[in-house]
Amino acid sequence: MESRSRPVTLRMIADEIGVNVSTVSRVINASDTEARRWASGEVIERIRAVVAERGYQRNPQAASLRTRRSGLVGVLVPRLQDYVLATIYEGIEEAATEQGISTFVTNSLDVPANQIARTEIMLSRRVDGLIFGDAHTGEPFLDELAERGVKFVLVSRRAGNHVSATCDDVMGGRLVAEHLLASGRRDVGVLAGQPYASTGIDRTAGIVQACRDAGIDIPPHRIVQGGFDAPGGHEAAAQMIEAGGCPDAIFAANDFAAIGAMGVLRERGISVPDDVAVVGYNDTPLAAELPIPLTTVRSPMHEMGRRGLDLLVALLRGDEVESVRLAPELVVRASSAAAPSKM
Amino acid sequence: MESRSRPVTLRMIADEIGVNVSTVSRVINASDTEARRWASGEVIERIRAVVAERGYQRNPQAASLRTRRSGLVGVLVPRLQDYVLATIYEGIEEAATEQGISTFVTNSLDVPANQIARTEIMLSRRVDGLIFGDAHTGEPFLDELAERGVKFVLVSRRAGNHVSATCDDVMGGRLVAEHLLASGRRDVGVLAGQPYASTGIDRTAGIVQACRDAGIDIPPHRIVQGGFDAPGGHEAAAQMIEAGGCPDAIFAANDFAAIGAMGVLRERGISVPDDVAVVGYNDTPLAAELPIPLTTVRSPMHEMGRRGLDLLVALLRGDEVESVRLAPELVVRASSAAAPSKM
DNA sequence: CTGAAAGCGCTTACAG
């Protein structure tokens, strides 16, 4: 088996044409219009032809050594197994590729020690900037990073005053409240997710506020924290029902948690939506396929990733940037059909 | 806001101690034992102390320029949104981090043109090798890549004689057949997945063979191809039922496809497991939480990713390597409970 | 418009 052939270098191109490497470098890195400032039309044409013919590809390591910019971005997510974060990452990666940027992703599992360690690894790889999908409220980590002059943006979750691309989760929570109240539900339980994630916090705040506006108070025992996955939702729902019986509506801050809750309800013979409405968040493709199709809030996950990358690029360019808040949309399905009127 | 401070270089360390950069380089890159061949105990100690104190981190771009090895690996998957591939990637990334290797992942969406284009991008980033989770049988692409001397391994799907880390999918299919036949099912339908993926091909071959061994032939109209996701399973199941009525067992080559199939059955009022048993593949965490818990085949996805990375590292080292085939395990749940005896 | 040179931060034969 033959070994991989050595890549074409600038020098090879230059020698073949009989010009200096600096000229080739300038022409290659210039736009069509500004190239004329660096070389004669004939030389430009010749260079472009040979570059195409020989399949020249710039060596990014060499360029980065010289320019001190790597074209690399580090992305931290709680876990890529989570469909939501995987989708956000797809958006990031898509936008990055369009801009000629490469990304490294890694899982922090939402553990602060991992966040710190993974970030240092990213920095040692000389990333130009970072995108965090796992920001924790109340942790000093991101503030310290900003203090050090490291450039980063947040996606999915907000934190402090750091630049972020998120969904308007408070509004998402309000949409759910309005829908549930309109369909006759009065005893609303919330699976609030992790206490350090702005997503869960804001979605919970949204539904609580909107219910209060309608004169309904959600008592503390109806708000249970837990993981954003099926087992997490299972556990949280079980705990809620144990503590105060089953409410007539459950809002899970995440589709997977909603599925976990439906598991508990099935085990206990509680009927959805007759006894209890269930609403999720994110409109995962599974939501529509479930034996009981799930009402949920659609959030623009892919777009969020794209916008996050764009924000980071702007930041690295030195632009003044504003956080982005995208609008959610309620998708009503069978799991929250109006309750049969009782008594 | 202060700008990020310049990283510490070898030269700074060397100057501080008063030795040559080459000495520092040798000591840093040597193991504890071999360092003694390159420097006196005193110098070694001094270097290590200053490296730790100043927080020196090797510039990987500079090192790679010199050594012609980037420590970078490219990973192509159909789609990271797919839980199965996300999990395999987690294994890859985990093993890579342990070895000081960085990975780039990208989605090919199983489109051959994308596979080619993405691979070229990876190569232009100077990756040392590639891992493909999206191999297509019958496409010449991988053969051509091998011909060019590019180093790579496959995960999840086999193809040709290329080195791979996979699950024994034929055995997985056989396990399902034995279980279904033992619980009285006779008319078995298969949602076979994509025709170019060895996973679906092998799982189908396994169940077909095992049924034939038991004297039961699965007719062609009972084998339907389709996507490995919920919508794909939905469509394929609908097509199968349309063509020949509902079988008494459906084996989907993937849990998500199984969920899609359950959606069709629900719509048509067909009961699971009374009318039809449903079995999936991969034992996704959702499987256990579904309103009708799903019987499925557990495949060691995370381990597969780890083994794939290990294989690639061995290959890059020039070792002779053998493909790895991991064992699947059947997990029985409610969706395939024995049918009530009819008539 | 084009060239020659310096230098980014490393590693690694080659000397001694």
Add this chain to the structure above:
DNA sequence: CTGAAAGCGCTTACAG
């Protein structure tokens, strides 16, 4: 055991 030098492939002031 340690140093001095070359060079990986680029980019970019500095000249002309």
